[in-house]
Structure formats: C-alpha cells, structure tokens
Amino acid sequence: MKLNILGSAKDDLIEGYYFYEQQQRGIGHYFLESLYLDIQDLISTAGIHPIVFNHFHRKLSNKFPFAIYYQTDQQEINVYAVLDCRKKPTWIRSKLK
Numbered sequence: 001m002k003l004n005i006l007g008s009a010k011d012d013l014i015e016g017y018y019f020y021e022q023q024q025r026g027i028g029h030y031f032l033e034s035l036y037l038d039i040q041d042l043i044s045t046a047g048i049h050p051i052v053f054n055h056f057h058r059k060l061s062n063k064f065p066f067a068i069y070y071q072t073d074q075q076e077i078n079v080y081a082v083l084d085c086r087k088k089p090t091w092i093r094s095k096l097k
Contacts, residue, residue: 012082
C-alpha cells in the first residue's frame with residue numbers, strides 16, 4: 001500500500017516542529033521522528049482507527065498530543081493533517097474541510 005503525506009500534513013508537521021523547538025532545543029527533532037514513525041505505522045494499521053470529522057480516520061500519536069487524520073482505499077493511504085489535540089474541535093473541523 002502506498003503512503004502519501006500531503007502538503008497540508010507536511011505544513012502541520014513543520015509547524016509542530018517549530019513549536020516544540022522553541023520550547024527546548026532538540027525537542028522539535030524528536031517530535032518529527034516520533035510523528036513520522038506514527039505515520040509509517042499506518043502501512044500496517046490503516047483503517048482500524050475510528051472515523052471522525054468528514055470521513056477521516058484519526059490515529060493518535062504515541063508520544064505527543066497530536067492526531068493524524070487520514071483516508072484510505074485499497075491502494076493508498078493519504079495523510080491530510082497532523083493536528084494538535086489540545087485545539088478546540090471547531091478549529092480541527094475547520095482544518096479538515
């Protein structure tokens with residue numbers, strides 16, 4: 001199965017990187033490594049996560065308060081967003097439209 005990280009999700013990852021890097025140097029890199037491992041895990045687990053907002057599956061990150069929003073079919077997994085779970089649900093919904 002092919003895994004695609006769309007531009008919107010890449011932007012979310014970069015934003016998260018800068019946020020954590022400002023907190024403490026090096027944490028941003030750890031954030032990216034952790035989230036990319038969580039995303040890579042979708043190759044074997046895609047489709048088992050609950051469906052939320054607009055037919056997106058939501059996989060929670062193992063180490064950070066972030067969720068990976070994706071859709072899948074028989075051949076591809078498309079990651080649309082990687083969002084901070086501490087945000088208001090209305091903000092998350094608006095990002096997934």
